[in-house]
Amino acid sequence: MTGFTVPGSVHTGHDRAGGLVVLNRETGRWHLLNSSGAVLFEELRRTGDVAAAVRELARRHPAVAVERLTADADALIDALVRRGLLDLPVVQPRGGAGVLMAVAPRQAPRTGAITRIAFACALVLLRLPFRTCTAAVARIKRRAVLGDASPAEVAEWLAAARHVSRWYPGRVACLELSLTAVLAGALRRKRVLWCFGFREDPHTFHAWVETGGQPVLDVDDDPIASTYRRVFAV
Template sequence: MSDFVVPSSVHVTRGERGDMVLLNAHTGQWHLLNETGRVVFDELRRTGDLGCAVTALEERFPAVDADALRVDVDRLVTDLVERDLLRLARHAGGVSVALPERQDVSAGPGSRALAVGCLLVAVVLLRLPLRASIAVVLRLKRNLVRRPATVTEGLAVLELAHAMSRWFPGRMACMELSLTTVLMGAARRQGLEWCFGHSRDPLTFHSWVESGGVVVQRGDDEPVADTYQRVLAV
């Protein structure tokens, strides 16, 4: 009986170094699993059984403590579920997966309307050359912002941006979400930084939000501080 299923929106390709690249066609986000993660994902894709995935890893790494392997598999599966790369099968109600706690993103109609409006503005701005988008953001912040946002305020806005983005049928990745969050902060008179950076190996690019130099991110977001070097903050 399967515990997990891989959504049809997830497309998989094997890398040359034993790793695996995943594309979530629903979110437009790319994900990279190292060889260990690939072993677990392959087994879950083949059998859907969490126990089989743990066994496959134990057989591949017999010298590693079995309890430590199980903890690592639980953490990986939690991340995969949070990124919608893996889903609980409907009959798998007894499977325990430790999902991180989320902040309450309930909001009144006014906040939801503001989030949707900022999302649409962000999508339009990102169709312009980046320099034009940055110029608009700087002008909006200069005219609207009255004080810096706290990290808590920034996280609340980011959660709302994520919640409202789920209905959007187009691309909704780091650029769209980070810009929407910054625009919502400005509309609330709170200043957030729109940041751009890159990692070195492999060379990838990312956009995120900071508050006073502190990264604003949810528990299941891609790590920023240890992965990306900031190049620009707007």
């Protein structure tokens, strides 16, 4: 069968073991494929042809019967389609919630009305489907932003977001805090990049902020460059 395509909302990155970490921006869900699954997925992305993908698997695994490879490929393709990672002529509706690594809030020195508004807006936006949320953030930034924020400004907004979050009774994680900093910047007409990525051993997923091509971190955060690989950014 031919004609498979990978949606534009799907972003990927390879891990050191040869596997593939996949973020579906439409649902906010992360997925992990082993090295054989990664070969199949990348061949389908390149050619859209199941037979070509099975031939590539057979070339890499000559001891495995083609019938077994074909059956395994069919099962994986079915799972990929159901999860919105491959498109067919008729695509089932998708939905879901993001799964991202939690970050404990810590008191920050200063807050203000803008941070409180940004935090409230972040909570509302994150109740939307992930694709709708990221599209809304992109539109807000296009309309409001005039220039890049400085690292010092972003660090202050991120710290203020952590401080404001102490009074929220629900769960607060990196997703809420990073979006608050992004929106606080947009309200000041400054650009902050909202980033999503993963690390290995074990695989965990994280959201953070960047400006000027550099991550902005709290003192409690792991270093991004050496720990996380960015898959998608708004």
